[in-house]
Amino acid sequence: MAQLYYAFTTFDEYSILSLIEIMKNRVFLNTIMKSLIDKIESNPKIDLNNLKEVMLISQQLLDASKGHDFMKVFINTLKTNHNVRGYFKNLVNVNNSCAKSLQWIQLILTNLSSLNQTHMSMAKRLIERMSSIVIDKECIEKLIELIEYKVNQKLTLKQRRLMKKQKKKVEKPKTRGKPRKGRKEESSEEEESASETDEESDADDDMTVNSMDIEEGVEDDDETSTIKSSENSNPHIDRLLIRHVDDDGEKGLKILNYLLMIHNNYGFNNSNTYEKLFSFINCKKDNVASSTLKLLSTYYSINSRNKDEADSYNKINNENLEKLKNLCKHGKPKQAKHAVYLIYNNFDSPQNEEILFEIYKNLVEEVEAKNGKTFVTCLISLGHICY
16 A cells, blocks of 8 residues: 555656546446346346446457457356356455455456466456456555554655755865875875765765654654554555655545545445544644545545444544534634534534534624634634535
8 A cells, every 4th residue: 555655646647647547447347247247146047248237348358359259258157157256246346355356366267267368368357457456444544554654754855855955055064274295195085085975975865864754753663653564564664665755644635535536335434444534633734634624524424424333433523523613713714614514414413503503603703803813714614604
């Protein structure tokens, strides 16, 4: 997940859009494949050659003529071989994990080994598009941990470079006069001094970010790091990979926004993720807090959350209610807007109206007091409450 974080924060806009389209196409293809398998299981004698699912899957293949022949063989295999059908059904399942996907792919390719070379290559291409970038719940949790690491990081890469330049300007080299010596001695001393300066510059380039981390007080020990260890990733390597990324957490939240938009039916709306995102509201960086509030108000509501975790959601909402009220009055305009919608969408129907009415009365009093610091924020909150 750290590699995806690094890609989204370092690639240009067109490359990022290409990655998003690849993930969208994967979800679209998996939905079609699931619908096709359900129709085969419900009625094995149905003629599937003229169905829209078959046409849409064949469009994912490069050669249309060969793709049509392949689809006939592929549909016949799905009908007759229940093992292959079961493996494909597990592969396109929304609760499938990254580790399980590799196992299902290996089993599918093993069972399709009887196909000829042309059909086998098309089957591999189809499976590749169905499992190009697999995102599961563990990936979302890992991404949130990486975002938390970047949020807690005090300085970005640009700020470190500026501090280094300022230090170089302040610390000017001291020159001292040297006694006259012979030409050989002067040339040998110049070569030695040049080699020493080259070594010092190389060492400075390698240790610039590390020294700045030590000066700013960033803790990189495994025991104190916010990134937890997992079976498939090394937290120390992930931390080194994204440490040089020029991001204070806002770009990471943008990645999470994309993933929740694409995989909106994958059940990422759990109470642990919800609680962790709420902790970012306390961040002193206004852009991070605004992005977090926008994310929470867009993708988390009463209708989208898991009913089994309703008590956990209510507990989290009640614990953070005072923060949301304070943002409606003293926060930035965007923060106040998203805080109003978050209260309206995440509390039950009678309770949210009572909370908003209480906030409304406090905002009216604040506006009548003509306090210049909170006047604009209060007006925006009032407008969205009335809307």
